[in-house]
Amino acid sequence: MQLNKNLMALVALLPLALAAPAPEAAESQLEAKFESDVSILGTVIVTTYSGDACSGSNQQVTVTSGGYRCFAVSNKRSIGISGTCRVTTWSGGDCRGSNFVAPYQGCFSVLYGSVSIEC
Numbered sequence: 001m002q003l004n005k006n007l008m009a010l011v012a013l014l015p016l017a018l019a020a021p022a023p024e025a026a027e028s029q030l031e032a033k034f035e036s037d038v039s040i041l042g043t044v045i046v047t048t049y050s051g052d053a054c055s056g057s058n059q060q061v062t063v064t065s066g067g068y069r070c071f072a073v074s075n076k077r078s079i080g081i082s083g084t085c086r087v088t089t090w091s092g093g094d095c096r097g098s099n100f101v102a103p104y105q106g107c108f109s110v111l112y113g114s115v116s117i118e119c
Contacts (some may be wrong), residue, residue, distance in 0.1 A: 001004045003082055006073060016088055021082070022056075038081075041066045042064065042065050042083070042084045042085050042119045043062065043063070043083050043085070043119070044062070044063055044064075044081065044082065044083025044085035044117055045060060045061070045062050045080075045081075045082045045083055046060070046061045046062075046063075046079065046080070046083075046085060046087055046088060046115060046117060047059070047060045047061075047078065047079070047080040047081075048060075048061075048073050048076045048078075048079055048080075048115065049076060049077065049078045049079065050075055050076060050077060051059045051077060051078060052077050052078055052109045053078060053107060054078050054079075054107035055078075055107060056077075058073040058080075061074070061115075061117065063085060063117045063119050064119060065119055066119060067085075067117070067118075067119045068116070068117065068118050068119075069116070069117045070094070070095035070114060070115070070116045071114060071115055072093040072094070072113060072114045073112065073113065073114060073115065074113075076112060077109065077111060077112065078104070078107060078108060078109045078110065078112075079102070079107070079108050079112070079115065080106070080107045080108075081102050081104075081105050081106060081107075082105055083105065084119075085090070085117055085118060085119035086101065086102075086116070086117070086118045086119075087101070087115065087116075087117050088095070088100065088101045088102070088116045088117075088118075089102075089108075089112035089114070089115055090113060090114045090115070090116065091111075091112065091113055091114060092113050092114060093113040093114050094113045094114060095115075101114070
């Protein structure tokens with residue numbers, strides 16, 4: 001009698017085990033959802049370069065959704081922008097002074113002392 005109860009319980013759980021996604025599949029679905037949410041929210045990758053045409057030594061900053069960042073730079077002569085947020089270069093080191101607002105993604109040759117990013 002106990003054997004029948006155990007067998008019935010196993011048979012009842014079998015459809016649940018078959019319906020559950022494999023851990024790898026669940027993780028893959030979560031990563032895909034995260035990536036789509038990030039693109040919806042707004043993300044920008046800003047790379048500052050020592051050379052005139054986005055060349056030379058560089059530093060990279062990423063800002064996403066609702067973020068604001070102001071950072072000073074030194075010895076930078078161009079900036080590369082990839083993303084959908086507002087990027088402004090400033091003559092002063094504290095996101096003040098004369099500024100240039102990047103109108104689109106790409107590489108811009110401009111002298112600047114700081115960068116502000118608004119997503």
